[in-house]
Amino acid sequence: MTIPVDHLSRTFAALADPTRRAILARLSAGEATVNELAEPFPMSLPAVSRHLKVLEQAGLITRGRTRQWRPCRLAAQPLEDVADWVARYRPFWDDGFDRLEEHLRTLRTGSEDA
Amino acid sequence: MPELTITRVFDAPRELVFAAWTDPDQLASWLGPHGYTGSAVTLATRPGGAWRACIRSPEGDEHWMHGTYREITAPERLVFTFTWDTEGDLRAETLVTIDFADLDGKTEMTFVQTGFPAVADRDGHHGGWTSSFDDLAGFIHHRGEEDR
Numbered sequence: 519m520t521i522p523v524d525h526l527s528r529t530f531a532a533l534a535d536p537t538r539r540a541i542l543a544r545l546s547a548g549e550a551t552v553n554e555l556a557e558p559f560p561m562s563l564p565a566v567s568r569h570l571k572v573l574e575q576a577g578l579i580t581r582g583r584t585r586q587w588r589p590c591r592l593a594a595q596p597l598e599d600v601a602d603w604v605a606r607y608r609p610f611w612d613d614g615f616d617r618l619e620e621h622l623r624t625l626r627t628g629s630e631d632a
Numbered sequence: 633m634p635e636l637t638i639t640r641v642f643d644a645p646r647e648l649v650f651a652a653w654t655d656p657d658q659l660a661s662w663l664g665p666h667g668y669t670g671s672a673v674t675l676a677t678r679p680g681g682a683w684r685a686c687i688r689s690p691e692g693d694e695h696w697m698h699g700t701y702r703e704i705t706a707p708e709r710l711v712f713t714f715t716w717d718t719e720g721d722l723r724a725e726t727l728v729t730i731d732f733a734d735l736d737g738k739t740e741m742t743f744v745q746t747g748f749p750a751v752a753d754r755d756g757h758h759g760g761w762t763s764s765f766d767d768l769a770g771f772i773h774h775r776g777e778e779d780r
Contacts, residue, residue, distance in 0.1 A: 610665060611636075
């Protein structure tokens, strides 16, 4: 499966901020309003709203459209894409570590011969 | 946060295993998939130092990768960023943390690669986010279970 780089970059950029990560962590426990999300942070409501906008644009959260408070919800797909992306490194390293094992065996054999 | 963890036990003391990671000739001899050959490995093994490596496929395709060392504590720990030079979806920077533990002359290597841009590690002044991300990773895992 190929993930377009712009998606990943946007996900990473959104995650590269501790406030936004904390907001996502809070949302993993269930939906919340902007006011509820803003409460733990020493920042203004507009500042929190800006963070929410970044998260929304990255597809990491969805906002209710109909209800008055527009509650925020975690959308896990972009994080799953990140997980998939990291998993693609596994065969690369596993192969390399097989060869590392071989390399270390050669070293030891060499030193025993010396 | 999603991460890749690989644990291996090597029948060699950890000084040897650590050197296999930090000596350019040795790294070139094993880095990459089966059938590939490492070439042009340069390692400035100091915190903040840059590393660069190239692996060549049996067909002759070259794949470059590079990064920066964050921590080098011989023979216990090695931390560096890892980025493919390639265009496309593998280009983002990842962080690799390797711990080498002594098991009576053998080495247990714990390799962890996170898909988190390393810049995020530098803003870790917001206490407790790492553990919240463990929760988040758990949430994702749980969701995956539901999908199956």
